[in-house]
Amino acid sequence: MALTGKSAVVTGAAMGIGKALSELLLENGAKVALLDVNDSAGQSLMESLNQQHGAGSALFLKCDVESEEQLKAAFQKTVETFGGIDILCNNAGIMNEGTWEKTVSINLMGVIRATYIALEYMNKLNGGKGGVIVMTASMAGLGPFITCPVYTATKSGVVGFTRAMAGASEVSGYGIRFNALCPAFVQTDLIANASANLGPFSHLAEVAGQIKEKLGVISVSEVAEGLMELVTDETKNGEALMILTKGKTYMQFPSLSK
Ligand SMILES: NC(=O)C1=CN([C@@H]2O[C@H](COP(=O)(O)OP(=O)(O)OC[C@H]3O[C@@H](n4cnc5c(N)ncnc54)[C@H](O)[C@@H]3O)[C@@H](O)[C@H]2O)C=CC1
Ligand SMILES: CC/C=C\C[C@H](O)C(=O)/C=C/C=C/C=C\C=C\[C@@H](O)C/C=C\CCC(=O)O
Numbered sequence: 001m002a003l004t005g006k007s008a009v010v011t012g013a014a015m016g017i018g019k020a021l022s023e024l025l026l027e028n029g030a031k032v033a034l035l036d037v038n039d040s041a042g043q044s045l046m047e048s049l050n051q052q053h054g055a056g057s058a059l060f061l062k063c064d065v066e067s068e069e070q071l072k073a074a075f076q077k078t079v080e081t082f083g084g085i086d087i088l089c090n091n092a093g094i095m096n097e098g099t100w101e102k103t104v105s106i107n108l109m110g111v112i113r114a115t116y117i118a119l120e121y122m123n124k125l126n127g128g129k130g131g132v133i134v135m136t137a138s139m140a141g142l143g144p145f146i147t148c149p150v151y152t153a154t155k156s157g158v159v160g161f162t163r164a165m166a167g168a169s170e171v172s173g174y175g176i177r178f179n180a181l182c183p184a185f186v187q188t189d190l191i192a193n194a195s196a197n198l199g200p201f202s203h204l205a206e207v208a209g210q211i212k213e214k215l216g217v218i219s220v221s222e223v224a225e226g227l228m229e230l231v232t233d234e235t236k237n238g239e240a241l242m243i244l245t246k247g248k249t250y251m252q253f254p255s256l257s258k
Contacts, residue, residue: 003232004029006131007082009075011065011114012092014041016188017136020220021089021227026053028228030087033078035063035071056081065092065110066102068117075117086131087231088118093136093154095190098199100150107154111135112161123174130175134230135162136223137180139215139242142251147201147208155182159240163253166238177237179230182251184244185217216245 008025012018013034022032026049034049036042039062046060059081063074078085090111096103115133122128140148141155159180166178185191191212195205226243230236240251 003087006086007031007033007078007084008087008089009033009035009078009085009114009118010089010091011035011063011110012136013089014038014045014060016190017183017186017220017223018089018091019045020224021091021136022058023049024221024224024228025087025089025231026057031056031082032058033074033082034058034060035065035074036060036092037062037064065114066105068113071114071117075121079121084129085118085121086129088114088122088131088133089136089227090114090133090158091136093190094197095148095151095194096197096199097148097150097201098197100199103150104154107151108157108161111158115161115165119174119176122176124176125172125174128175132177132179132231133165134227135159135178135180137162137182137240139182139184139244141180142182142240142242145211147198147204147211149201162240163238170237177234179236179238180240181223181226181230182240182242183218183223183226184215184242185212186220186223187217188220191217218243218245222248 008030010022013022014036042060046058049058061074063070093107122131135158137158138155140152141159145152162178162180169176
């Protein structure tokens with residue numbers, strides 16, 4: 001999929017991985033709706049990106065993925081502004097084992113909620129043009145990350161939802177590809193604040209640090225490059241792309257049909 005003239009929605013776009021995803025999509029010619037709860041960061045990012053890429057290239061919309069109403073309004077405004085939605089990056093997420101219900105609400109329910117709203121515009125069966133939906137999951141979605149069981153559960157759910165939607169879309173003819181990005185540790189505020197957010201597993205903070213030391217930390221740009229592969233390679237559907245310090249590789253899942 002060439003990106004020139006395409007329009008993308010990125011949730012959690014104001015900082016970290018979402019900001020890098022948005023920047024790379026714009027650099028490749030897409031228009032981007034930046035959805036985030038952080039009003040000040042979102043507004044300043046929009047102004048900066050529009051200075052770099054031309055007025056009207058980026059649109060910040062304050063939006064909490066926990067809110068059906070705010071998501072519906074943001075998607076509607078995106079379609080009114082850019083003419084449609086070709087790409088959705090379900091990126092917004094937190095890691096907080098102390099407020100685990102909120103972690104589930106944002107990381108898993110928010111992904112499902114945004115996906116279903118996007119389908120109203122993207123699904124060819126609804127008159128849409130099709131496109132691609134990429135979830136920012138995690139390596140913790142592919143194997144248990146013992147210091148944050150609820151975060152692991154949300155990311156495992158995101159991977160499962162992505163793969164099931166990929167199959168449903170292919171069989172139904174939605175014209176939409178679904179893929180998951182599964183980074184290990186990435187240098188953002190999320191991991192900078194992680195040890196304070198382990199809740200009942202705070203005693204395992206040292207263990208988390210040891211895993212991080214062992215696996216290393218990657219840059220947000222490396223994650224954004226992975227996104228571009230999943231967005232532009234139209235053969236990719238139902239994939240989980242692992243992004244590690246040693247490079248990118250696709251998860252090989254056991255086949256249930258054999
Ligand atoms: N940093 C890491 O090591 C890794 C992060 N991830 C995932 O990447 C995604 C992005 O995380 P980071 O960039 O690291 O975090 P971050 O904390 O740097 O950025 C997250 C962004 O999402 C926004 N956000 C939070 N709750 C929101 C909500 N309810 N609605 C809308 N926006 C909201 C924040 O305001 C912030 O701008 C998350 O889903 C995270 O689980 C996955 C693997 C590794
Ligand atoms: C304490 C910091 C918490 C979260 C930070 C960040 O958001 C994140 O998601 C980091 C995840 C890092 C996971 C690191 C290792 C996970 C290892 C195993 O659980 C999965 C390993 C292998 C499965 C895939 C495979 O190679 O077969």
